[in-house]
Amino acid sequence: MIEIRQLSKHYKNGSNEVHAVNDLNINIKKGEIFGVIGFSGAGKSTFIRLLNRLEEPSTGRIVLNEKDMTTLSSRELRKTRQKIGMIFQHFHLLWSRTVFENISLPLEIAKVPKRERKQRVQRLIDLVGLSGKENSYPSQLSGGQKQRVGIARALANHPEVLLCDEPTSALDPQTTDDILELLVDINKKLGITIVLITHEMHVIQKICHRVAVMENGSIIEEGKAKDVFQNPVKQTTRRFVQQLARPHESEEDYLSEQMERPEKGKIARLRFFGGDVSGTMISETAKTFDIQINLLKAHLSQDESGVFGSMMVHLDGTDNEVEKAIEYLTDSGIDVEVK
């Protein structure tokens, strides 16, 4: 469906050359939801804009539905873009147009006759669940509603691909889930291929079939979303997996601040990223070294590939033994953060 070959984007920033995107090779299959995750500055925003040539690639090819995007003339490009929907973090709706008129814009651009436009816009409004809001202006809508308008607008010309640029990063958690459900719904109902970039692990976990982790303009890990995050190889990937445990961590931090300092030993947070690490590591450590491990709080979950989450523990023992235990745990692939 989308074939990306040796795609690079370089530009000059003063005297130094910036490699925003570096030699990407990706195949995205028809009908799948493909996620690209990365921290800010990783190049994912440039990457998604290369796909519809909002950014011109420096080198490489993008073949979309057997059409080479990189060789299109500007007229052909405009025609092709009508079949590529795009939604944005900050929605980018026209404040001067009502909901109805905003969704109608891409149809006006594609020169759809007025009567048909009216029917299609109404169907889209129903699809995204905004019936009754036709004549509202964007300023009267909530963030989630604005993104629904954005989605309806992106779907207006029956696109084959939907590009999502941080679609939920400006939304609260509940609204994020609603919008993600809508995207899954659209993907299933209309069979649209979705390419999505985000820095939120939750988004990938919730809807993406496959994921690529991006860092410094390159893809450092790629595969089925489940596999990549159950066996994270790279440090960056692990940090994203950690995000899932984050909500509990503030609770744990509070706990460790409230606690009296133990007379000996250390309070530490252990983070589990699945893979070969199993829950028995804790009892093994306690057996191997002359320490006791007191469990203070834990948020762990286990599936076929291992344990995920974090726990707060008191490692009770002499300094020497505790140090050795920490080293042992770290070597086994558990992230140890001493409080």
Place this chain on the structure above:
Amino acid sequence: MLYEWFPNVRLEDLWTATYETLYMTIISVIGTLIFGIILGLLLFLTGKGGLKENPFFHFIVASFVNIFRAIPFIILILLLFPFTEFLVGTIRGPKAALPALIIGASPFYGRMVEIALKEVDKGVIEAAQAMGASLNTIIFKVLLPESMPALVSGITVTAIALIGYTAMAGVIGAGGLGDLAYMKGFQRWDFDVVFVCTVLIVLIVFLFQFIGDLISRTLDKR
């Protein structure tokens, strides 16, 4: 009573002068609107980071705008006499004032248009490009509608400046309230005429400001 307080004011003169002032202002506002928007669009589109970035062309347009903005209006009228005579056939009367009024105000409004366009959310322009919009579509369906309140308040300010210009043009024979105040009032030392003309000009300015604010507010859905 009117006669006692304003012995030299003749109603029909006032009526003609007010009509001429409104005529000059309204026609020149329309002209300025058209040329100013064209200049503003050229400045915006060819400027740095613009959709049709072109430093050389931008430099030409910007120089033209800056030069005409720098010339004091009263001198611009004199400079344009030959051009006006060629275009209108005369250098007297309200019609003859129009070329100078439009040429004097368009660069001023053009800069305001440029500023208004720069305020349009870049993301919205990007979204339109992603939909496959052509430059024309982006101009007429995105740039102009999205900057409309600023365009309207800009033309309001310009219109008020133009009312001032018409009074100046009046002094060299264009007609209107400025002409009346100067020729019949000041020259003959009939200050009641100057006073009444001033009041009428102030009323016209208020009227334009009121209408401008009203339209700008109605259009703004942000």
